[in-house]
Amino acid sequence: xxxATFAICIFSAAFGLASCSTSHLVTAVKLSxxxxxxxxxxxxxxxxxxxxxLRGGGSNAWITHLLADGTYKIDFKSxxxxxxxxxxxxxxxxxxxxxxxxxxxxGFIVDGAAEPADTSDPALYDTYKIISLSHDxxxxxxxxxxxxxxxxxxxxxxxxx
Numbered sequence: 402x403x404x405a406t407f408a409i410c411i412f413s414a415a416f417g418l419a420s421c422s423t424s425h426l427v428t429a430v431k432l433s434x435x436x437x438x439x440x441x442x443x444x445x446x447x448x449x450x451x452x453x454x455l456r457g458g459g460s461n462a463w464i465t466h467l468l469a470d471g472t473y474k475i476d477f478k479s480x481x482x483x484x485x486x487x488x489x490x491x492x493x494x495x496x497x498x499x500x501x502x503x504x505x506x507x508g509f510i511v512d513g514a515a516e517p518a519d520t521s522d523p524a525l526y527d528t529y530k531i532i533s534l535s536h537d538x539x540x541x542x543x544x545x546x547x548x549x550x551x552x553x554x555x556x557x558x559x560x561x562x
Contacts, residue, residue, distance in 0.1 A: 434498065442497045444534050451552035458482025464555060467495055473504065493518075493525075502529045502541055 446469050452462040459481040466474045473495045480486045490510035496503055506518045506525035518525055529541040529550070539552045 438497055438499065441500070441502075441531060441534055444536060445495075445497060445502070445539070448555040448557065449539055449552035450555040451550055453548075453550060455479070455481075459484075463552075464560075465552065471496060474510075491518075497531070500531050501544075502531050503527065 445467050447467060449465045449467070450463070451465075452460055454460050459479065461480075462478045464476045471494050472492065474490060474492045476488070476490045478486060478488045491506050491508070492510065492515070493505050493507040495505075504527045505520075507520065508515050508517045510516075528544045530544060532540040532542055532549070534540070537554050540549065541552075542549050
């Protein structure tokens with residue numbers, strides 16, 4: 402009985418060590434980014450404008466200002482099904498990695514004054530699969546909702562079309 406218990410212990414120890422040695426290895430430090438990511442990031446820097454119909458009627462338009470330092474500001478103009486309009490702005494950080502465009506809201510502009518966002522709110526973090534990107538157009542799809550968005554490069558006048 403003692404030999405059987407000893408053999409089970411040896412087998413368990415050997416199996417445990419073997420399973421550890423076959424685990425997936427990871428890179429200690431990310432030293433650089435892919436050329437695709439570098440190119441996508443460079444293409445995205447600037448001003449983008451888009452508009453989309455809303456479920457239930459109305460539309461949402463936006464002007465996105467993506468800065469080289471990784472910060473952004475988005476100005477939104479919404480028109481509901483009854484024709485009433487509203488506007489708001491958000492600020493935050495943005496980036497690109499592995500074909501994914503992402504944003505994290507850090508604040509809102511209310512009556513011309515900056516107000517911090519509650520960064521513990523998971524709704525303030527968005528990820529998008531980049532579908533296509535050129536100097537003039539940007540198509541992306543929300544990973545969480547599946548919504549498709551199209552934007553085109555906006556001249557520096559920063560106003561809605």
